[in-house]
Amino acid sequence: MEKYTTFEHDVLIIGAGGAGLRAAIEASAAGVSVGVVCRSLLGKAHTVMAEGGVAAALANVDTRDGWQTHFADTMRGGQYLNDWRMAELHAKEAPERVRELEAWGAIFDRTKDGRILQRNFGGHKYPRLAHVGDRTGLEMIRTLQDHGIHQGIDFHQEITIISLLKENDRIAGALGYDREKGRFRLYKSKAVIIATGGMGKIYKITSNSWDCTGGGTSLAYHAGAKLIDMEFIQFHPTGMVWPPSVRGLLITEGVRGEGGVLKNSEGRRFMFDDVPDLYKHQTSDNEEEGWRYTQGDKDAKRPPELLTRDHVARCIYREVKEGRGTPHGGAYLDIAWIKSKISNAEVHIKKKLPSMYHQFKELAGIDITKEPMEVGPTTHYIMGGIRVDADTQMTDVEGLFAAGECAAGLHGANRLGGNSLSDLLVFGKRAGEFAAQYAKEHSQMQISEEQVANLTGLAEKPFARYDQENPENPFQIQSDLQEMMQDLVGIIRSEKGLNEALESINKLKDRAVNAGIGGNREYNPGWHTTMELKHMLTIAESITRSAIERNESRGGHYRSDYTEKSEALGQMNICVWKTESGEMQVEKIPKKEIRNDLREIIEQMK
Structure with missing residues (x-):
């Protein structure tokens, strides 16, 4: 029996939320073959939980609004740590992306004269959020799916990707398995787009669904991509408490x-x-x-x-x-x-x-x-994630792109409500466009059998560990991680607590190595959890190490021992990457100098 089933696409998209679907539509329109892999069923993406609206300076309710104001609001909300080029592109292109969605069939609430209605939201100077009651994300997913299924896109549902594959420092595809039967799947691809969303499930209290474990961000990190701004976690003020x-x-x-x-x-x-x-x-x-x-x-x-x-x-x-x-x-x-x-x-x-x-x-x-x-x-969103080029959304790894919540730069230290949905549209479109362009210009890399065999072997190890004495329970490790992150790396942080958290993460990593599960690969949630632990612990470590480095309070990062902003750190992003020896390296990197015309816009809007 064959060890795995092989699929081949010009562009492979991991994630079927708003960013993944918009990227798939754009890449397919460029004439390349597109495959979309999602861990759940199509339509179950976490984008449906974005309820309030999509931010775009349509100026339908207040004619004073414009892209300049939206840009300035986004930069101010992000405490000026944002990638200013991403903020510029986002503000300029969001209205067109929303009108495009409307043309594809999205049924927005309306003003009395029939235009898209917009509501007020925190941090936005004018009413800017186009909405469908409080079900905007659901309408977005419905519309993108309805449009996308007619574009010749191949959808692979209930698939978990366990590793990205590279050859000669270029992306070559991905290895995964189907969650129902546990059978391995090899995806060969000239370009890969990560669109896997957030990481809220590494915390005990979160608005995120079960699959928001930071898996895509971790996949990119282990493939050689750099992460930035991981310390900035958005704790939404209003979650249910009872x-x-x-x-x-x-x-x-x-x-x-x-x-x-x-x-x-x-x-x-x-x-x-x-x-x-x-x-x-x-x-x-x-x-x-x-x-x-x-x-x-x-x-x-x-x-x-x-x-x-x-x-x-x-x-x-x-x-x-x-x-x-x-x-x-x-x-x-x-x-x-x-x-x-x-x-x-x-x-x-x-x-x-x-x-x-x-x-x-x-x-x-x-x-x-x-x-x-x-x-x-409640833990809601991560402003940090995979570092990407603002215009193309390519990461530090050639042929690897990212869009949506797993990509960083747009939001800086704090995201404004509604900007996440326009982020998905604007940069999902750009990721799809440039990934397709990259795929047209490059041939498929050959994937070595040895690399695939090593990865499938590692994935099967938890079953062998179950027979050893006192194997670790993966569910308990996950629960202990969530409790620890909630207590020590939550809304209020301190050097003492963060160092305790780092020590705890190292112990949990040792325990995860000994995690074992019984049975076989079919219908086995214990195996799924074991596969996720590596990603959850990677993301937890990157958040904690970045938070230790930022000795100030800014946006979604608050230190009880450094309650004020630091002028010096306000000019720095924290960057994380994996060294050749496998260690996590953390470094402060200077912000890019903002263009003079954009600086003037910010000053005028103040």
Whole structure:
């Protein structure tokens, strides 16, 4: 019997979320053969959990908006550590990508005159998020799939990739297995695009689904790609905190974008206690002003609930730590108060936030049109990831590209809400375009049988270990990692805690080497988990080492022992790569000098 089944494509895309699908559509349109591998079934990508909207300066609600303002907002939100070229391309091209999606059949909410409606979101100066109620990611995936299946793309579902393959320092393909039967699959390819999303499952409390383990980022790292900004983790301010079975499940920022306010156990809107100087001129402590802002009033000031996510998350964390939290360790998010503003508030809430209404009704027994929700920070997004060229999305490895959450640069130290979905469209399109171009210009590399045999042999080792004395349980290792990361590398960090975390990761790596599972490769979740441990531990180590190097507080990285920003570190990105000996190397690298015209835009927008 053959050890593996072989497939061949000009461009192989790993991941079938928004970035992967948009890349596949673009590459296929260029006339090359395209294969898309996904770990779940088509349509189950984590993009569906992006609910609030897609950020693009369409200027349909406020004509003052434009790409320059979107660019400046993105840079300011990212604390100016962003790759300015990526931020420029993103701001300029997002409107065209959204209109393209509309032309392909996306059914956006509409203004009275029939244009795409846009809502306010944290960190955005103007109403900028095109949305479909609170189900925007789902509509995006539906539209891209519906368009993509007619493009001649080959889809390989329920496949896990265990290693990228290289020959002569060039990408040559990937090795994986089907999750149902455990049979190995060899994918030969001239170019590979990583579009595997985030890594929230290395934390205990997360909004991410089961497959967000950082696997694609780790694959690229082990293939020789460099990672940057790994210390910057976005803890979304509003996840469910009760009941325990759904702790961490996302509550869209759209609730606050529609007028929801945050209160502590004393009934006080605590967000007024700590408004950064940068935003004081934009925010108002007047409830009427905040309501007018969320309804799109051009002259109103924003409520402090719509400050950047990192800031709001830390404010909630502070209230809980100081004893003003809710019974289950969070804060209250109240949208029901808008009854005092509009007569048909219940209908309005159900129309604007249908998923949130259903989510709380079914999972927590709460009617959000009548009572407040309990919310708390949840691991949501990683700003860091694979270092890519801004224009082409190619990594440091020739023929390897990346797009979406697993690629870094656009968001800097903190991502603005809604920018993730436009990121998928803009850079998914670019990755597909340039990967196809690369594939046309290069021939397929021969993959050595020895390389494949070594990798399949390593993948089967956990079964042999099961027969030894006291093999490690992979599920327990995963659980211990999640607990440790939550406690020591979470919202608030310190040198002592980070060093403890690094020591713990090294011990977990030793345990993972001895992880064993029984049975065989068919229908075996224990084997899947064993395969994931290497990636989860790699990502955890890269986050921890990067966080140790950044002795300051900035964006999604907060150090209790270095609470202020460092001017010197504000000019540096932290870069991580794998040395020839297999060790993880960490280095501070200077930011690229920003172009003068873009610097002037930022200064004008301040």
